[in-house]
Amino acid sequence: MTPLLDVRDLVVRYGAATAVDGVSFQVRAGETVGLVGPSGCGKSSTAAAVLRLRRPHAGEVRFDGLELTALSERRLRAIRPRLQPVFQDPYGSLSPRRRIRAQIAEPLRVQGRWSRPAGPERVAELLDMVGLDPALGERLPHELSGGQCQRAGIARALASAPELLVLDEPVSALDPSLRAGVLNLLLDLQDRLGLGYLFISHDMAAVRHLSDRVLTMRAGKIVT
Ligand SMILES: Nc1ncnc2c1ncn2[C@@H]1O[C@H](COP(=O)(O)OP(=O)(O)OP(=O)(O)O)[C@@H](O)[C@H]1O
DSSP states (O other): OOOSEEEEEEEEEETTEEEEEEEEEEEOTTOEEEEEOSTTSSHHHHHHHHTTSSOOSEEEEEETTEEOTTOOHHHHHHHGGGEEEEOSOTTTTSOTTSOHHHHHHHHHHHTTOOOTTHHHHHHHHHHHHTTOOGGGGGSOGGGSOHHHHHHHHHHHHHHTOOSEEEEESTTTTSOHHHHHHHHHHHHHHHHHHOOEEEEEOSOHHHHHHHOSEEEEEETTEEOO
16 A cells, blocks of 8 residues: 655755755554654654655655655645644744634635535534634634644644644643643544654654654664
8 A cells, every 4th residue: 555655765955964864764544653863863854854845855755656855836735735734833833813713714715615604614623623612713822822722733734634744843842731632632633534643752752652653863864
């Protein structure tokens, strides 16, 4: 079976410095692959290349068999909803001045999946799926707690109907008491939706809790 994500010999450079040095791994549908390693070892650079936020210097990123590194922006736009990021900063991934419900509705509108009353109902359903009272959709991001905001960001990612989530330190900015709740939510969503996860963290306990397989990076290379 074609893996959901197939990364081959990935190289990311910043000028003369090599941040990712020949990394290869696969993520299958419904599977969580953890990526751990010390600060600066190249985890976020790997994520950025997978999401095509940064073009790699060399190597391939295949998503469902399709090579992303060579795709035009126009063709990439059709693929982007299928692989969605969740970043560390819960407030940073949402626009500060728009209500939560409008931000969750946006992917539905962009993909031509918005109508009334189904659109607003879907937004309420997505909020409920991430454990938020749909009434919180009326609020602005700064009117939510960090944990609520990260859940809203996950709801927004889910609005695109993704198959893969790239989770880059998704709970590291949260109060330790809230982390388990968000990690368990991610497990629950994976069960319900069959999502693949690339889960990046320096928190070994969190990675073990979530991952089917754990890859360790050091100085740009996968060492296990
Ligand atoms: N935009 C950039 N410009 C130049 N160098 C960068 C840039 N982003 C990252 N780097 C460098 O690339 C290397 C890998 O960084 P990266 O952020 O991918 O590591 P990381 O494992 O995600 O670290 P952390 O856990 O601290 O986020 C580091 O040496 C870093 O300084």
